[in-house]
Structures are given as structure tokens and as C-alpha cells.
Amino acid sequence: MPKLRWNPPGKKKPRNNQEFGIGNKGKGTAAPFLYPYSHDCEMKMKKLSPNLVIALFAAALAMTSCYPGVTVEPTAAPVVTTESITAPGATTEPETETAAAAIQFTDDMGNEINLEHACQRMIVLYSAHTENLYSLGVGDSVIGVNSTSIYPPDAATKPVFDYDSDPEKVIAANPDCMLIRPFIDRKNPDFVAAVKKAGVTVISLYPEKFNEFDAYIQKLGLMTDTQEKADELLKEFHQNLAAISEKTAAIEPKKTVFFESTAVNCRTVTADSMAAQALKLAGGINLAADAEAMTEGSSIASYGVEKILMNADKIDVYITQRGAMNAGDNAHSISIREGFDSVKAVRDGRILEINEKLISAPTFRFYKGVYEIARYLYPDVMDDLESFRSDEPITRENLAAILVRFAHKPIYVTASSKYYQQEHSGHTYGLFTDVAWDDPSFDVIETAVLAGWIEGKTNQTGEFFDKAGSVTRDDFAKAVFLLGDYERTESHTPIADLDQVQNPKIVQILVDNGVFQLEDGKFNPTKQLTVNEVIDLLNGLNP
């Protein structure tokens, strides 16, 4: 049996058709400040409609049983199809075709896919497929994944399969469908053939270009009977992108960006790639907009050191893509390259490392990648705190959002596929029981906690964040101390209630540095802060 990579504390090992623990709980309640990761993008997890499944199944049965009797009129079956499944041609097929499956489409290998019912036991060998299936709300129909499928975190609890192993391993798990991409067909055709031969439907999908994303998602919707959800998500996705692009369109002057896709020969991306699209939507000017594909159909384009150095003064921001496909260089290794000290972005320390999962993978998270680039290009506009202003007490959720923006901190993304096999001191990404991966505040909360600014809490069922919880002066002092670098002073201001604060060292240094004022000689550690108090204090930290 394949080994599970991890079992989150307090979470049962997920089984087929069983409610799964992390992904679909605690949908974000509409807090007053959903921004920056709200954009109304609540990926509500919707279950497969049981009625629909039954209807489909019945229809399929009817069709199958009727098949031998050629005389049957082809009218009964398509009722379901016209209702909700846009199986092309199913309603008007001549009677010889009545055995046609309920779901039909052509995959990206050109294979005709015929399914009698939606896939319910899927083995998925590409992380973007896994992520999208979870977004469509059918994560619990996934019975196995490839090793890099660790988002959403629940995916990392699934048994692991790979196309380099014995196909029998896949077959023994009894999937009804194996979802792959053409790369795998090319890399290991024998593996794919063996799985097909065992009666498993193999579906191979991959959108090569940004404009193929919708069609790809719709096919995922079709094969899992979630077309409505797919359409809904696509609509939100494009609205989110439009909102960002509208906002950045108004910003002047525009920043010029070089996007490095591989450190080898400083390659970039083609104009029709997802990454180039992201630059455009984020309001950046792509220095290499005319770069040509390395090979026909590839999104990688040649550029090179010489051209970069020729345009050294023009490059405001240098973006490097990092991840499993391409380890990539980090800001430091780029900055020490020969001659790169002449590049404006390097001189100004404006190098953004962005995880390829956000920018080059065909998932709904792409809009977060666009948003991250926009934040990096135009921090003052995108990370503005004024929209948060209020005299209400600040919640922990709002504090997370405000701190991430204040520090212009890129959102945290797990970089290693072994993340959940490793031990983590403190919080583990994605394991808050009350902050689901599709919560609008998920990214800011994870980022603020993983930076050490806000601490998570634990109870019997595991880690939780307590979004609505209040923020005391004591809590905030710790965040402020971690945000900056403060030195101890020679003499100390007496603090009457120092014995009552959580961390006397931190409070003493901050009071001595004039960051926090005392009230009648007291720090008042348990006093709750309002949103405006927090913003004013943070603004005071800037010179």
C-alpha cells in the first residue's frame, strides 16, 4: 500500500466518500476586511449532486440494457444530458449510437473520452489537476495523487502514485479514472497503456496557453459532473483578474520587468505564456515581450545575459520563477552574477522570487500570482492600509492582513513537495482547523503566522487561529518587535506592570525605544487595540 505522507493531528485518514477534514470547513465569514485575498473569490466546496449522479447512472444503465434491442427510440436517455451535461451531440445521435456514454469529450492527446458517469475514484498525477479538482469541490473523489500534489494541504494526505512505478500499483487501487497530462503519455507510454488495458479510463489534459485555461477547467467539470461549479469559478477568476488589472492600469509610471524562467542562459517566457499574461495583468511592462519560444509550442523563450545587461538601466524589477520544474536562482545568486550590479533592479534590491505554482501552473491560484506581482510592482497602491481604517477593536484576522501589507511581505507558498514529511517547529502550513485553504484570509493568516508575527493556538483537535479573537498590546508588541530591529538601551524606563506582561524583554526594549507609550507608568498588556491604533502605531515605525 502506498504510504501516506502525513496525517494531520486530529484528522482521520480520509477515505472515499467521507467528509474530508481540512478543505471544506469553516468557509470564510465575511469579515469587514477581506482584502487583499478576498476579491469575492470564495471557492465554496460543493458536493456532487447525488440526484444527478443517480439520474445519470440510471440513464446509463437504461442505455446499456437497451442496446441489444436496436429498435429502442433514442429519446429517453438524453434528458439528463440536456439538463446539465453538455455532452456534444448526445441528444441527436442516430439510434446506432445510443450506447454513447453520458459524458463525452476529447482530451489533449486527441483521445475520445467516454464516461458512463462522473469520475468518482480518480488517481491524479499532476499537481495542478489535483488542486483544480479540490477547487471544484471533488477532492474526496481523488483516491491518489503524485508526490508534488501538496496543495491544498489535504491532498498531501492522499496515497502517492507515480508513472515511473509498476502500473499494477495504480490498477490495484481500483480507480475508475487516471488523470494525467500529455507529458506523461510521452514520457512513459507503456505505463499509460498498461493502465488503460486494465480498464481504467485515462484522461490526459494540459492547457498549453493561458487562453486554453477555461476549456481545460470545463473538461475537468465535465468529467466530474461539476460544470456549474466550474463556470462559477471561472467567472470569479476572470472577475478577480479584471479587478487587479483595472487597478494597476491606472498606475503611472509603469514598472519595467524582466521575468527569468530559468537561471540557465537567463531564459524568459513567451508572450502568450501564463507568466507573461500575469505581468500584463499586474500592470508591468515586459522587457522581453518579443522573446521567441525555444522550441515550437514551448512557453520558455531565449533571452540571455547580454540583452539583460544591454537593458540594465530599464529593468525596474527582476522576477525569478522558482519551484520544482526549475529550481531557479534566488535574489542573492542573481545579485552576485557578473555584471549584474549594473542592473537597476539589482542595485535597488528589487528582485522578486515567485513560486511557479502561482504563476505558471494552470490553477485558480494564478490570480494570486498576478496579485503578488502587482503588490511587488506597486506596493504603495496595492498594500495601502487606509481602506482598513476603523475605530473598532482589531481582530486577529485583520491584524494578519494589515501586517502582511505593512511589511509588503509576499504570501507564503510551500516550496518543497516534502514539506509535510518534515517536522516543523511551531505552525505547519495549512493545518489551522478554523482557516480552510479556500478561506479568503488563508494566505495572510498563514504568512503572518509563519513569519512569527502572530502565534497560532492549539486545542485537543489541533491547531487553530481564532480569527475573531482580539489583539492586546502584549500580542502586538511581539509582532512589532519581530518586524523591526531594535537595540537594547543603556537605561531602562520603569514599567510598573512589567511583571504582568508576557514577554518583559520585548516590552522593555520597545518602551525604551519609544515605540509604545506608557499610560500612567503602566504598559497595560491586556488592553485591546483598535484598528486605527494599530495602523497609527505601524505608520509611526516608518521614518
Added chain:
Amino acid sequence: MNRKSIILLMTGLLLAGIVLTVYQPVAAAEATPTPAVSKKALLVVSFGTSYADTRAKTIEATEKTLAAAFPDYDLKRAFTSQTIIDILKKRDGIEIDNAGQAIEKIYKDGYSEVLVQPLHVINGEEYHSLLVELNPYKEKFAKFSIGSPLLSSHEDYVAAIKALDKEMPARGEKEAVVFMGHGTHHPADAAYAAMNYVLQDEGYTDVFVGTVEGYPTLDTIIKSLEAAKIEKVTLMPFMIVAGDHAQNDMAGDEEGSWKVILKSKGYEVETVLKGLGEMKGIQKIYIEHAKAALEPAGEEEAAE
């Protein structure tokens, strides 16, 4: 003369015979047969790093210092990390051998004497793997010597502390230096605890060594900091190269980095990104180890 010596002598004679036989026609063809010159190679083996800046300051600087101490030897380099070798080849077009390739080249190039100096800190798994990899070559050279890692004797610990002393910032009251070592599941992990013990013994009560993957952990070190009422900590790597571990696990801005953990406990934290390989005193210890390796085996016994 014991049996082993006899076997060695006979093997030597046999090899000489083969060499003579093989080279005879060539020698006969030449007007004046040139006497065989003993070629010597110094092979410095390190884990490697993909960062050119720290590589120059640490590994290359140590290699150069070693080469200068052994002027009769040709300097050869090997890295043990295949990942780093691959990155450097693909990205920077720099070809670096792994240990197996390097020793094979040295052998094929007709060297008769080889001195290997690994830049390991402890006598751990990587060092022992290297010994295993090089073992088949032991008999292929007239002289084959391997120097020991940085911390191999009590004297080494003391010498290392002296070297660190020159690099550490001055500590005022309530201030400490905490070094980050790698740590390992290998029994040699005990070297780090021993280092702390020797530090205390030598009077450095405000200097500590913790590890990322072994013992002492940072939690253990924090207990010592608390007991010593420390308020300010300077973090330094106890690794040859100030690479990814130093930049991320030690000085990084994410939860779990030593800087963030210590800051969240209220310590004022400074970081110094200087690898051990940059330190003259540490380089000197490697030279001493290489020299010691060249001394004839059994000399100590003879002296007794």
C-alpha cells in the same frame, strides 16, 4: 619483516616488473630514457556550494591556503554534492568532479602520490562515505594519505576555539554568540556537545554551539542562554560555507529560523554570515591535518 610487509614488497616488485615490461619498447625507442618523476596531487574535497561569492571566500580560499602549504603538489578539487555539481555545470558551465571522478583522473594522469584533505567539520557520515569511495584507490598509488576532518582530537577543539575567538564579536554583559552547526543522525553528532563542553572548559561561558539536525538543539541552547541571563545574541554559522542553512535556517525571516525564534523570545539578535572556511585559524587546522596525514603510519607507536 612481517607478513604484510612481505606481501606489499612482492606486490611492489611485481608491479614494477609489469611497468618495466610495458614501457620497455617505448624506453628503447627513446634516445635517453627519462627517469620517472614522482607526481603529487593534493585533492581537497568539500560539500560544495552553488554561490560563487561564498565559494570564493570559503572553499577556494581554503584550497589556496592548502595548496600554498604543499607547493610540490598539484591542487585538485572535488565536491561531494552531486546536486551542486549539476547546478554549476548546467547554469554556470563550471565543471567540478565528484570525489570518485577526481581520484580516477588523478590515477589516470599518472600521479604516484595523493594527499586528500576533506573539508568536513566532524567525522560523520559524509567523511566515512568518502573513505569508502576512496578505499579502492589506496593500493593504486605509491603513497596515499587522507587528512582528518576539522574536529578530530581534543587539540582540534581547542585550536578551533582559538580560531573562532578571532572572528567573534566582542561580547558585553548579557551578550552571547551562538554558532549554528549542521548536526547529524550519525554518532559523530556528539562532537557538537563536546564542542560546548570544551568552550566552557576554556572559559567561553558566553559562546554556544547548537545544531539544525542534531543535538544540541536550539531549545537546549536557549536554556543555557536563559540561565546565563543573556539578552543579546550574535548568530554565526558553524559550517564551512555560509550557504543556504546560514541564510535561511539561521538568519532567515520565516518562523523556524533561529533569528525569528530568538527574537520572538525577546532577544536582540544579530547575524554574521561568515563561514568557517573564511577563517585563517580554521584553514590552518586543515593544513595541520594534511601534514599529519603525510607522516609515516606507526610513527607514534615507534615513539612510544
